[in-house]
Amino acid sequence: MKRYDLIVIGAGPAGLSAAIEGAKAGMRTALFDENEKPGGQLFKQIHKFFGSKEHKAKIRGINIGGELLKEAETAGVEVHLSSTVIGIYPEKCISVNRGDHIENYRAEAIIVATGAAERMIPFKGWDLPGVLGAGAAQTMMNLHGVMPGNKIVMMGTGNVGLVVSFQLLQAGCQVEALIDAAPRVGGYGVHAAKVARTGVPFYLSHTIVEAKGTDHVESVVIGQVDEKFRIIPGTEKEMEADTVCVAVGLNPMSQLVRMTGCEMKEVGGLVPACDEYGATSIPGIFAAGDVSGIEEASSAMIEGHITGLAAAKYAGWIEEDTFKTQVEERTASLEKLRQGMFAPQNKGKKIEKTDEGLPVSASLLERGYMDANEMETYPGVVKKEGVHPVIECSQNIPCDPCQEACPFGCIKVGERITDLPAVTEDSVCKNCGACVAACPGQAIFLVNEDEDGTYGTVTLPYEFLPLPQAGDRGKGLDRSGRPVCDAEVVKVQDTNAFDKTAVLTMRVPREYAMTARFFKKEV
Amino acid sequence: MRIAKHPILGEYEKGRKVKFYFDGKEMEGYEDEPIAAALRAAGVTTHRHTRRNGRPRGIFCAIGRCTDCVMVVDGEINVRTCITPLKEGMRVQTQYGLSAKEGTEE
Ligand SMILES: Cc1cc2nc3c(=O)[nH]c(=O)nc-3n(C[C@H](O)[C@H](O)[C@H](O)COP(=O)(O)OP(=O)(O)OC[C@H]3O[C@@H](n4cnc5c(N)ncnc54)[C@H](O)[C@@H]3O)c2cc1C
Numbered sequence: 001m002k003r004y005d006l007i008v009i010g011a012g013p014a015g016l017s018a019a020i021e022g023a024k025a026g027m028r029t030a031l032f033d034e035n036e037k038p039g040g041q042l043f044k045q046i047h048k049f050f051g052s053k054e055h056k057a058k059i060r061g062i063n064i065g066g067e068l069l070k071e072a073e074t075a076g077v078e079v080h081l082s083s084t085v086i087g088i089y090p091e092k093c094i095s096v097n098r099g100d101h102i103e104n105y106r107a108e109a110i111i112v113a114t115g116a117a118e119r120m121i122p123f124k125g126w127d128l129p130g131v132l133g134a135g136a137a138q139t140m141m142n143l144h145g146v147m148p149g150n151k152i153v154m155m156g157t158g159n160v161g162l163v164v165s166f167q168l169l170q171a172g173c174q175v176e177a178l179i180d181a182a183p184r185v186g187g188y189g190v191h192a193a194k195v196a197r198t199g200v201p202f203y204l205s206h207t208i209v210e211a212k213g214t215d216h217v218e219s220v221v222i223g224q225v226d227e228k229f230r231i232i233p234g235t236e237k238e239m240e241a242d243t244v245c246v247a248v249g250l251n252p253m254s255q256l257v258r259m260t261g262c263e264m265k266e267v268g269g270l271v272p273a274c275d276e277y278g279a280t281s282i283p284g285i286f287a288a289g290d291v292s293g294i295e296e297a298s299s300a301m302i303e304g305h306i307t308g309l310a311a312a313k314y315a316g317w318i319e320e321d322t323f324k325t326q327v328e329e330r331t332a333s334l335e336k337l338r339q340g341m342f343a344p345q346n347k348g349k350k351i352e353k354t355d356e357g358l359p360v361s362a363s364l365l366e367r368g369y370m371d372a373n374e375m376e377t378y379p380g381v382v383k384k385e386g387v388h389p390v391i392e393c394s395q396n397i398p399c400d401p402c403q404e405a406c407p408f409g410c411i412k413v414g415e416r417i418t419d420l421p422a423v424t425e426d427s428v429c430k431n432c433g434a435c436v437a438a439c440p441g442q443a444i445f446l447v448n449e450d451e452d453g454t455y456g457t458v459t460l461p462y463e464f465l466p467l468p469q470a471g472d473r474g475k476g477l478d479r480s481g482r483p484v485c486d487a488e489v490v491k492v493q494d495t496n497a498f499d500k501t502a503v504l505t506m507r508v509p510r511e512y513a514m515t516a517r518f519f520k521k522e523v
Numbered sequence: 524m525r526i527a528k529h530p531i532l533g534e535y536e537k538g539r540k541v542k543f544y545f546d547g548k549e550m551e552g553y554e555d556e557p558i559a560a561a562l563r564a565a566g567v568t569t570h571r572h573t574r575r576n577g578r579p580r581g582i583f584c585a586i587g588r589c590t591d592c593v594m595v596v597d598g599e600i601n602v603r604t605c606i607t608p609l610k611e612g613m614r615v616q617t618q619y620g621l622s623a624k625e626g627t628e629e
């Protein structure tokens with residue numbers, strides 16, 4: 001039986017980070033993943049991440065994955081791919097299925113970072129070809145370059161449903177509707193808003209009654225539900241679609257770690273009961289990332305680092321002091337992410353006010369976009385002469401790249417990274433577009449409400465192809481995606497620093513400068 | 524339907540173009556992409572029919588977990604096409620129950 005000092009199972013953000021810490025401490029570290037390529041969920045995530053600089057905010061998941069891999073290689077982690085771990089035993093052994101044979105390994109410590117699996121909700125016709133997991137759709141388009149379908153109905157408005165809907169639009173698919181049985185959008189409002197403004201309707205308090213078709217989805221029947229989630233008769237509506245994506249949550253993949261006989265508990269799925277450093281009840285067996293509680297990639301990475309350090313300390317590879325100082329730093333960083341409305345401790349709670357005491361936009365939660373007359377409630381939306389940023393950020397989420405992006409000090413996030421960004425009073429915006437491209441939520445616009453008495457301009461983020469060109473004419477769409485005015489593109493910036501978020505400026509009649517938020521070319 | 528150019532990912536890195544056969548029909552795909560991706564791009568979505576009721580099934584998880592996408596590949600049944608790389612000349616067949624012959628699923 002081959003021996004290592006540390007074995008890590010799962011090469012997602014948590015596993016990679018844990019393995020890096022182990023190897024850096026001098027441990028002979030092996031990392032196993034069932035896939036052909038490492039990275040876990042990261043390589044499917046092509047959007048810019050939230051958080052602060054220390055959490056790699058503003059960097060796309062796929063690039064974070066690349067960085068982590070390099071770091072793991074440099075640290076000397078041995079990565080075993082196409083290797084499914086099928087057994088794990090309390091004496092710290094594992095059995096690995098390597099395709100044509102099974103091998104066994106032993107280590108001083110084992111870290112389980114197997115991530116999560118998508119949940120499914122059955123409905124009539126759910127087994128038809130064309131009904132698939134949102135993660136599957138993401139895999140098809142972002143890893144393999146194949147559109148999962150043409151006309152898509154997305155079920156679920158959590159971050160996964162919202163993010164994947166946007167990615168489907170980027171891949172060139174049509175998203176017919178977003179459906180959720182809950183009365184309110186579950187994910188970040190900014191993720192919803194960037195989908196809504198392209199014209200995708202949200203149906204909250206709705207569910208899928210049936211996917212129809214003989215050997216493929218041909219249409220989808222949706223219906224409204226009452227507060228007990230029963231379909232209200234007579235509200236059914238049939239829409240043409242060839243694909244249904246299901247994004248109704250994730251379950252921790254804890255079956256493997258459970259084989260060790262460690263204590264388990266129930267929090268949003270069955271997870272191993274761990275101490276603050278990821279140690280399970282079995283000495284030497286640790287867990288990190290989604291497997292020990294669904295969160296997100298940024299927190300999975302920090303958890304991975306902490307657990308890696310804990311395993312190194314357990315096996316005697318680092319001193320108590322080193323452990324303490326390093327873990328303290330990581331824990332502080334993790335705490336910053338676990339703040340705000342979407343923090344784990346607020347799960348399932350109905351939040352009516354922001355930390356600033358402002359009312360949460362009801363329209364954003366019920367329709368996916370903010371109502372024009374709610375806008376000025378928030379500190380990022382001010383009226384000013386000349387060009388100025390309009391930050392349509394109304395929820396306390398851990399994110400602050402906007403503040404750093406502006407070289408002229410126009411934007412200030414408060415003390416905590418979850419505070420709402422504000423436009424500073426006496427600052428002068430130079431219309432550079434840096435904040436527009438930097439905002440992971442695509443919620444910043446540069447607006448000139450009155451250019452010359454007739455027209456105003458709106459500068460917006462644009463991540464679709466074909467990229468409009470200066471001189472293109474079309475319509476300005478409002479936040480719901482409804483065409484409201486004529487618009488002409490006057491400038492398109494697409495620099496390397498903007499990392500593929502093009503910054504497009506359109507001229508609109510001045511009375512629409514605070515309404516038009518997307519551009520659609522005339523065809 | 525392949526994504527010709529992606530606003531974030533640009534052009535996709537693909538292997539060389541290869542021919543394969545789906546239920547005897549010649550088709551094209553890229554070497555080492557999952558068989559399921561090549562089929563989806565060619566418009567094929569039914570991978571198998573269930574043993575009991577003959578219900579059609581297609582890609583569901585795309586990461587090798589659900590077995591909805593299994594087909595008969597080069598004579599071998601139950602091959603998960605979403606994680607099996609495509610090779611030149613592969614023979615891919617719709618799976619009926621546990622075989623490649625229609626009408627044998629019951
Ligand atoms: C569509 C979508 C969008 C998301 N958007 C964001 C976002 O914007 N920001 C953010 O921070 N987070 C986001 N997340 C969440 C984030 O991806 C996850 O929280 C994160 O990937 C968890 O990391 P992990 O390392 O725990 O698990 P994973 O990334 O899931 O990695 C686990 C790895 O373990 C492997 N594995 C499992 N079992 C075995 C076994 N028995 N043997 C071998 N290998 C095994 C898996 O194949 C996988 O590669 C999103 C997730 C999804 C699905």
Ligand code: FES
Binds near residue numbers: 587
């Ligand atoms: S689609 Fe689930 S195993 Fe292939």
